[in-house]
Amino acid sequence: MTQFEQLRRAMAQAGVDALWVSDPANVRALSGFTSGKDGKVLVTPQGATLYTDARYTVQAQEESPLPAVIARPPDTYRDAAAALSGLRVGFEADHLTVSGLDDLREHWADATLVPVRGLIQKIRAIKTPEEIEAIRAAQALADQVYNEVRPMIQAGVRELDVALEIEMRLRRAGAENAFDVIVASGPRGAMPHGVASARVIEDGDLVTVDMGARLGGYNSDMTRTVAVGQPSEELARIYRAVLEAEEAAVAAVGPGVRAADLDALARDILTRHGLGEAFAHSLGHGVGLDVHEAPGLRGTSEDVLERGMIVTIEPGAYLPGLGGVRIEDLVLVTDAGHEVLSCAEKEQI
Numbered sequence: 001m002t003q004f005e006q007l008r009r010a011m012a013q014a015g016v017d018a019l020w021v022s023d024p025a026n027v028r029a030l031s032g033f034t035s036g037k038d039g040k041v042l043v044t045p046q047g048a049t050l051y052t053d054a055r056y057t058v059q060a061q062e063e064s065p066l067p068a069v070i071a072r073p074p075d076t077y078r079d080a081a082a083a084l085s086g087l088r089v090g091f092e093a094d095h096l097t098v099s100g101l102d103d104l105r106e107h108w109a110d111a112t113l114v115p116v117r118g119l120i121q122k123i124r125a126i127k128t129p130e131e132i133e134a135i136r137a138a139q140a141l142a143d144q145v146y147n148e149v150r151p152m153i154q155a156g157v158r159e160l161d162v163a164l165e166i167e168m169r170l171r172r173a174g175a176e177n178a179f180d181v182i183v184a185s186g187p188r189g190a191m192p193h194g195v196a197s198a199r200v201i202e203d204g205d206l207v208t209v210d211m212g213a214r215l216g217g218y219n220s221d222m223t224r225t226v227a228v229g230q231p232s233e234e235l236a237r238i239y240r241a242v243l244e245a246e247e248a249a250v251a252a253v254g255p256g257v258r259a260a261d262l263d264a265l266a267r268d269i270l271t272r273h274g275l276g277e278a279f280a281h282s283l284g285h286g287v288g289l290d291v292h293e294a295p296g297l298r299g300t301s302e303d304v305l306e307r308g309m310i311v312t313i314e315p316g317a318y319l320p321g322l323g324g325v326r327i328e329d330l331v332l333v334t335d336a337g338h339e340v341l342s343c344a345e346k347e348q349i
């Protein structure tokens with residue numbers, strides 16, 4: 001079944017005849033238009049239309065097989081109104097502002113507006129073969145850049161210089177950062193999202209490097225924690241506990257596995273090491289056009305892994321005042337179980 005066929009089925013299940021798509025990644029997924037934040041897609045019983053403005057006339061023609069309407073609001077809404085009279089029209093509740101909804105209500109008074117959540121995200125969670133290759137390529141580049149930059153992580157070097165080197169190498173290769181590079185050294189390692197600062201790395205630090213490449217629109221995501229000099233026995237113990245949790249969770253990845261069970265598996269290992277409270281976030285998430293997308297690997301998730309999903313496995317332990325550790329792999333769910341896409345070496349500390 002094509003993604004559009006899957007979407008039509010999901011729309012029927014959600015009880016909508018048409019769908020106004022405003023999430024940039026969903027716009028891109030449906031239309032191929034790479035400036036998703038400046039586009040919308042309207043799916044009706046007759047077909048799908050890309051809406052964007054005159055800055056993108058040529059780009060829309062080049063990139064999207066969908067018919068494009070070049071207009072700006074309110075003309076956009078007026079154009080779409082004709083096709084929507086009497087229909088139940090879904091809108092993406094997670095990606096429409098209050099004023100955006102007011103606009104739809106004003107211009108589509110003859111339609112019934114219905115909030116929907118995660119319809120397209122659920123379809124995007126299972127990657128096509130082409131998407132898998134795109135993410136594999138993004139991760140391969142990230143591995144290469146990480147390996148090139150790894151020797152630079154030494155005492156006396158600022159975190160932001162490590163981050164800059166990573167970004168420069170990604171950009172030279174035609175990619176970009178999937179997100180601001182996290183380089184969290186020493187006590188800053190206690191911040192899971194500690195983007196690189198001016199801190200100078202010191203002897204005995206653990207340094208967490210979390211980076212991703214965005215290549216051809218698709219993201220990768222990987223974390224390594226490295227030791228500079230000889231870390232304390234306490235930090236080394238935490239590192240080994242996180243590594244144990246990470247390896248056990250990766251080994252358990254396969255089709256049919258409940259995301260919540262995977263999260264619990266890693267969390268239980270860290271709890272046995274006295275680090276349950278220190279694991280301050282979910283185990284992982286899907287990766288694709290967005291860095292964070294479905295499925296969610298967290299305790300409250302109802303998601304079940306399926307072949308073709310690409311997820312991160314990234315347990316961590318964060319101890320304020322002391323530091324932290326996170327180890328993350330990018331993992332493809334396969335019929336046989338899984339394939340780890342991230343190849344950069346994990347250190348034994």
Ligand SMILES: CSCC[C@H](N)C(=O)N1CCC[C@H]1C(=O)N[C@@H](C)C(=O)O
Nearest residue numbers: 179192193210221281282284285291292
């Ligand atoms: C700003 S993107 C961060 C990428 C990173 N690899 C990542 O996803 N992290 C870092 C620590 C936790 C994890 C995260 O943000 N998880 C989200 C999904 C959560 O809510 O737990």
